[in-house]
Amino acid sequence: LTVFVPNESGAGEPRVAASPDTVKRMVALGLDVVVETGAGRDSRITDEEFSKGGAAIGTSSDASKADIVLKVRRPREAELKSFKKGGVVIATMDPYGHEAAVAAMGKAGVTAFAMEFMPRITRAQSMDVLSSQANLAGYQAVIDAAAAYDRAFPMMMTAAGTVPAAKIFVMGAGVAGLQAIATARRLGAVVTATDVRAAAGEQVASLGAKFIMTDALKDASGEGGYARELTEDEKKSQSALVADHIAKQDIVITTALIPGRPAPRLVSADMVKSMRPGSVIVDLAVERGGNVEGAVAGKVVTTDNDVRIIGHFNVPGRIAASASLLYARNLYAFLETLIDKQNKSLAINRDDELVKATLLTHGGEVVHPNFASAPV
Ligand code: NAD
Numbered sequence: 001l002t003v004f005v006p007n008e009s010g011a012g013e014p015r016v017a018a019s020p021d022t023v024k025r026m027v028a029l030g031l032d033v034v035v036e037t038g039a040g041r042d043s044r045i046t047d048e049e050f051s052k053g054g055a056a057i058g059t060s061s062d063a064s065k066a067d068i069v070l071k072v073r074r075p076r077e078a079e080l081k082s083f084k085k086g087g088v089v090i091a092t093m094d095p096y097g098h099e100a101a102v103a104a105m106g107k108a109g110v111t112a113f114a115m116e117f118m119p120r121i122t123r124a125q126s127m128d129v130l131s132s133q134a135n136l137a138g139y140q141a142v143i144d145a146a147a148a149y150d151r152a153f154p155m156m157m158t159a160a161g162t163v164p165a166a167k168i169f170v171m172g173a174g175v176a177g178l179q180a181i182a183t184a185r186r187l188g189a190v191v192t193a194t195d196v197r198a199a200a201g202e203q204v205a206s207l208g209a210k211f212i213m214t215d216a217l218k219d220a221s222g223e224g225g226y227a228r229e230l231t232e233d234e235k236k237s238q239s240a241l242v243a244d245h246i247a248k249q250d251i252v253i254t255t256a257l258i259p260g261r262p263a264p265r266l267v268s269a270d271m272v273k274s275m276r277p278g279s280v281i282v283d284l285a286v287e288r289g290g291n292v293e294g295a296v297a298g299k300v301v302t303t304d305n306d307v308r309i310i311g312h313f314n315v316p317g318r319i320a321a322s323a324s325l326l327y328a329r330n331l332y333a334f335l336e337t338l339i340d341k342q343n344k345s346l347a348i349n350r351d352d353e354l355v356k357a358t359l360l361t362h363g364g365e366v367v368h369p370n371f372a373s374a375p376v
Helices: 020-028 047-053 060-065 077-082 099-107 122-127 129-148 175-186 200-206 232-246 269-274 315-337 353-358
Strands: 002-005 032-036 056-058 068-073 088-092 111-114 156-158 161-163 167-171 190-194 251-254 280-283 299-302 308-311 359-362
Touching (some): 020 032, 020 047, 020 315, 032 047, 047 056, 068 315, 077 099, 099 111, 099 359, 111 353, 122 315, 122 353, 129 251, 129 280, 167 175, 175 190, 175 200, 175 251, 190 232, 232 269, 353 359
Parallel strands (some): 002 032, 002 068, 032 056, 088 111, 167 190, 167 251, 251 280, 280 308
Antiparallel strands (some): 156 161, 299 308
16 A cells, blocks of 8 residues: 655645654555655755655645645645545545535545544543644744734833733634643743633643633533534623723733634634733634634734734644644544554455544545535
8 A cells, every 4th residue: 555645835835744753654654755846845844854764755636646635734736636536635624614525525536534523532542633733733832922023022120121921812712722821821921711611621721821701601511522612692791801801911812713613703803902011812723713712824914002913824734744643643543543453454444433434535425414414
């Protein structure tokens, strides 16, 4: 079986779906691995390092010979044409809102797995790309905020006077938010955080931050440990609490998401206006519609009152070397479950809950229940 790992930097993706470590593991499984030249460059992995791991270095034309393609992003139509019919593609597929692209993968006859649909069960923890990438995004959000903030984070008492500690408010205390809190605390900021899941309160407190939640909102935990959308009354009560608090903050980092829905709007233009000049907002949900009014995906917006709203695309890609290492390990852990080690062949068990949850297209059709009947 041949595995191909393309170079995605031409498509603006600095991450790569394999590392020298995972190449070694794949070779040990009996797979032949071909890595496209330059695939690791933006993640600081050289072709030589991939070769040392046991990979052959190839070109994009090697995709046509591969039984398995490992990717960061969903394959584009042009790429699909070069893939083998019946070949496997494993990537983050971003399928919602891109039903036509899902249908195209079906039509191309590839067996496509969407890593972001991996169930959050113990067995699949090592395959959880959402967590590995969100964790780094949470860290990077604080680094981006610190770089844009013209003041220090920690309180500094010096002979020349005292620099006050930065006040940071993290909205959404899931994987990304908790890492943002931990990172901001390490840098010496005074951190508060909010979430709509009551369980998040304890986790926030354990990181040394103060949890803020309205009395009116008891708990909005939904299915699978995710948040549900708030009712109009709950939204109003959250907004009233947040409005007062934000006006006193130097930095706001928002990470709130609701599965399968646009990101909830948490920070209004009036709240942004209430912040002091020089304040910084990082909206990690900007690609899903944004938590902050006025945030623009791919841009840093400076408001009239001199607040910067940072809306970078692909935040894990801003810390690509680390993100690729973890992403590659996530993919390898899943790939291993699809290989029959004795016969060195593909063994896709359609009854396995991991396969059931992630398989998008197979045998020329869209098979995932959420997309099978979607209009194209
Ligand atoms: P997510 O990316 O879907 O959302 C980020 C956070 O935003 C969540 O904490 C959510 O509650 C919060 N949020 C949603 N609406 C909000 C609002 N209106 N105001 C404030 N906050 C809001 O979440 P995630 O980071 O993927 O984590 C979701 C859950 O899954 C958590 O309970 C986490 O601990 C759990 N988890 C479990 C596993 C596992 O068991 N393997 C792995 C990762 C995460």
